[in-house]
Amino acid sequence: MERRFVPSLITTEAWEGYTFAGLDIRIKESTDYYGAVLWPSAIVLCHFLDSHRETYNLMDKNVIEIGAGTGLVTIVTSLLGARVTSTDLPDILGNLRYNVNRNTRGRCQHPPHVTELTWGNNVEETFPRASDCFDYIMAADVVYAHPYLTELMETFDHLCQDNTVILWAMRYRLDRENTFVERFQKLFHLEELYDLPSLMIKLFRATRRFPCSQQHRCPA
Numbered sequence: 001m002e003r004r005f006v007p008s009l010i011t012t013e014a015w016e017g018y019t020f021a022g023l024d025i026r027i028k029e030s031t032d033y034y035g036a037v038l039w040p041s042a043i044v045l046c047h048f049l050d051s052h053r054e055t056y057n058l059m060d061k062n063v064i065e066i067g068a069g070t071g072l073v074t075i076v077t078s079l080l081g082a083r084v085t086s087t088d089l090p091d092i093l094g095n096l097r098y099n100v101n102r103n104t105r106g107r108c109q110h111p112p113h114v115t116e117l118t119w120g121n122n123v124e125e126t127f128p129r130a131s132d133c134f135d136y137i138m139a140a141d142v143v144y145a146h147p148y149l150t151e152l153m154e155t156f157d158h159l160c161q162d163n164t165v166i167l168w169a170m171r172y173r174l175d176r177e178n179t180f181v182e183r184f185q186k187l188f189h190l191e192e193l194y195d196l197p198s199l200m201i202k203l204f205r206a207t208r209r210f211p212c213s214q215q216h217r218c219p220a
């Protein structure tokens, strides 16, 4: 993995450069919103995916990313062969779509789909459980001091089916985040894949503790 910052001296646009999946990726950030900045958890998750391609083979897998922000995880996941639905709040989608299109066009088998997912907000209508079956849920730095932690938990619970694997990079900042992890463990088995104390980031793999009810299951 490589990382570099290119200031806007010659062009009108500054961007962060990364190399994942053997390809150069350019990410445009904006300081207007949290979601338009690339957070270190996303880099940790991308590094994991890129260096564990055999264990976590994403080829043709159905993946959803929640709180996708600038889109790095969506981009890397798509370049590794997955069918990706990339989601965030409405205000974030413009920059997200720009980065995703710019970095995946003509480079991946399944062009990613960028769409709104506001946690807890009509999730069953937008992503019906009976038809939207995801092999993986990707989440990087979605837990911090925001007022939607309950809705976030409901969203994980809704999207995660019996065979879904959640890959979640978590940046620890405050006690509230520890409480979220404790509550999360009541619903999901949690396995620690990375612990990076200097970054205060852990990477988790999670699966459902209890099976989905019959009427909510994806067809076998």
Ligand SMILES: C[S@@+](CC[C@H](N)C(=O)[O-])C[C@H]1O[C@@H](n2cnc3c(N)ncnc32)[C@H](O)[C@@H]1O
Pocket: 034, 035, 036, 037, 038, 039, 040, 041, 042, 066, 067, 068, 069, 070, 088, 089, 092, 117, 118, 119, 139, 140, 141, 142, 146, 148
């Ligand atoms: C700290 S940023 C992380 C962005 C990206 N995953 C990364 O690691 O670079 C948190 C993300 O969660 C999104 N978010 C916050 N509240 C949300 C909500 N209620 N529903 C959906 N997304 C939300 C933000 O828009 C933002 O993209």
